[in-house]
Amino acid sequence: MKTDSLTIGDREFTSRLFLGTGKFGSNQLMHDAVVAANSELVTVALRRVHLQEQKDDVIAHLDIPNVKLLPNTSGVRTAKEAVLSAQLARESLQTNLLKLEIHPDPRYLLPDPIETLKATEILAKEDFIILPYINADPVLCKRLEDVGAAAVMPLGAPIGTNQGLQTKAMLEIIIEQSNVPVVVDAGIGAPSHAAEAMEMGADAVLVNTAIAIAGDPVAMSEAFKLATISGRMAFHARIGAKNKQAQASSPLTAFLTQA
């Protein structure tokens, strides 16, 4: 069977389901969900260390074979803050993979396109493998590609809303025009949404809330794994066209009296 691996920068992935690690009930649940997803790339955030109270080590729970960490810059509001955050992330986790995430508005957490483009241009020159999180703007995606983004991560719907692919029409254009991998990130609320994105030709999906807040996160994670694989297989199998008019599946002859 031909390999269908995904290359981002110089990293190769067999699984096209990336996971976020936020909102889980416990680090153990988070670990088990990552394993159930068979994911090879999971995001983490960075925060100031509280000197009085040292939190449970999330990194220890993500020491899983084949899993790479993708630090994000959530919490920053400007390109300048993002650049410092990226440099700290690289030092902290010894990786140049980076999810560039700049969303100052807390109500919708929509990413700032101008600061994101600025930061991508700076960080590409510092040898980061940048996966910028952005609204589903096809023009912005091409601009990011031009300044050295290794992939683009357009949202399906705002973070944590579980609304599915609200930006479907724009995602189609992005997928058609992009020369770098397209990872649909944010808003995916059910495995069917992940399958839908993959059927459209997305290269990967990133899911966090939908798994973390499910009744059974580990089972949901496995469901997402299967949906992502299914959607990708369907994409390769080339889905048939839609029709307005009915197309009979059996010959239209009178019952029993005609051949």
Next chain:
Amino acid sequence: MNIYVNDAPTQTESNQSLAAFLANMELDLTKSLAVAINDNVISKSDWSNHQLQAEDRLLLIAPVSGG
């Protein structure tokens, strides 16, 4: 001398390396800690060599869960 650690003013000895300061704070140095001083990241390999100055602004960062 006075320095700032994650914006909090902190009194500490003069002529101290960053490594010594962190050791005194009893921070677990294996926990993927990253440090910036005055917005410049200081590599772990430089912690022993880097001397703290008065009014230095230290930023201590570590990974947490997130999407």
